[in-house]
Amino acid sequence: MFTIASIAVMIALALAVTRAILGPTVFDRVLAANTIGTLAILLLAVIGFLMGRPEWLDIALVYGLLNLIGTLAVLKYFRHGDLAHDAEQDTKS
Template identity: 80%
Template sequence: MMFMMATLAVLIAMALVVIRAMRGPTVFDRVLAGNVIGTLAILLLAVVGFLMGRPEWLDIALTYGLLNLISTLAVLKFFRHGDLAFLPKEAPKQ
């Protein structure tokens, strides 16, 4: 019952954040929305794991949390330099 409610709340929040990701005027709004969706997905995994009585999903949530940070940083670095692996002296002028 209460897990159901928490799941619904997280799903509603996700839908709202997806609207922001589609509307976002700058690329950073979309990156932020992606990061928040990742956070919400971790919460969703934890809550649904409890709802279905399968707490093993927490391991997946933990892995997803680590990937979420790395992917956010990688995307930001890509938009900042236009490249993921550049030598410092070749760094493009901003």
């Protein structure tokens, strides 16, 4: 059962990597990176069950948080051209 799940996740990972390599715009690559983060979490959980040691799921939580931080950092740069953007400056000017 977990073998099937891990094969499915691996194929999905390969397709997402293909999209990241081909992706015409940067946003395609960011989307693919986000998806790869999600799939890495799923792969981690599935491999944990496959090998009979699912205690490592804490690491999956770390992955999830990092995925969000990385994506938001990249996108904040694109939206505002700055990492530490002050929203109040927009309303003042």
